[in-house]
Amino acid sequence: MNIFAIAWDSIWHHRTRSFLTALGIIIGVFAVVTLTSLGGGVQKYVNQKFAGVGANLITVMPVLPSVHQKGHQHKFGGGGGFASVPSALTPTDVHDLNHSGKSVIRSAAGVITVPDLLNRPHQQPISASIMGVSSPYFSMQKLTVKTGSLTGSGIVLGQKAAKELFGRQSALNKTVVVNNQAFIVTGVLKSAQGSPGSDPDNTAYLPLSKALSVSGQKTVSEIIVAASSPQTVSQAVTDARHILLKNHPSHNFHIITAQEILNTVTSTTKVITDFLAGIAGISLLVGGIGIMNIMLVTVSERFREIGIRKALGARDGDILVQFLTESVLLALIGGFIGTILAGLATHVVGKAVGIPANLTTSSVVTAVLFSIGVGALFGVLPAMRAARLMPAEALRTE
Secondary structure, three states: OOOHHHHHHHHOOHHHHHHHHHHHHHHHHHHHHHHHHHHHHOOOHHHHHHHHOOOEEEEEEEEOOOOEEEEEOOOOOOOOOOOHOOOOHHHHHHHHHHHHOOOOOEEEEEEOOOOOOOEEEOOOOOOOEEEEOOOOHHHHHHOOOEOOOOOOOOEEOHHHHHHHOOOOOOOOOOEEEEEOEEEEEEEOOOOOOOOOOOHHHHHHEEHHHHHHHHOOOOOOOOOEEEOOOHHHHHHHHHHHHHHHHHOOOOOOEEEEHHHHHHHHHHHHHHHHHHHHHHHHHHHHHHHHHHHHHHHHHEEEEOOHHHHHHHHHHOEEEHHHHHHHHHHHHHHHHHHHHHHHHHHHHHHHHHHHHHOOOOOHHHHHHHHHHHHHHHHHHHHHHHHHHHHHHHHHHHHHHH
């Protein structure tokens, strides 16, 4: 008789018990596959975001002089985090980079965040961010105007900010207020997706000089430099460092590339995903223990069957393979159900949060192999117990 038919018959005959036994495998596979698929989706999302911004961009960030010694490069995020470091970068640095005469440096843009609120005169403020940027910033970030112009002394609004301020009315040439100072809307951007952590649609952009005046700041938060091409990024970093060292001999700045940021974000996401998947994998261990317990019970219930088969000539290996097959089949059923549920969950969550998350071939193969491995590993002990039974002893069992 076919061993798979025997195994399936046993599982189906005790289908409620079999389902409860496989539940641990279902939960484990569901959790692991869902987390790894969503993690992969997040990595794709980050890659797409950075690819959309441009691989030819480098960013100059402030660091403490004692943290960044000359000739030694720190990875992105070193020195306790750049956001907590007072900036010594100035508009002069932006000017020097733009007029360096270096062919590999196409343009440079200073950026600051204005910690004030945006509103129409005598109206409640909205939650939009306010940034001060040099004019090359828009082309660097691939932001284009829908109406109006990106140049001039006025303010440029993202789509969402314009809609919150003026509803269906045209925002162009209307007045908005930042820190009690009035600005004319000279442009409204097309809807766009920014780099991770930014939302151009919900941002208002002031010329850098105006933003510095409004906020009272003397320095810029960062400087974005566009190399002439992705292939010249390395040379652009060298040239930009040489230019900035003339103004900052203490080396209180750090230059990072988009690829370095991407690598750091990707590796961090992978570590977190693997860690969470490892925790979720504990339920696979619990499911495997459940399979072993039930298979031991199954062996005890089928002593007479084992004795009869051995008396009719079945070898120890035949009995071992039969019960091991049943254990693996039970785990595979759990893995199959868990994978289907993971596919549904990944699709729903991916759509809800806007990331390209779907089941991959590798995740399905991993789920199948894990199921087979768990079934085989935890089914060995019960199968060996069944195989070692003596026919006479098994037939005496009631």
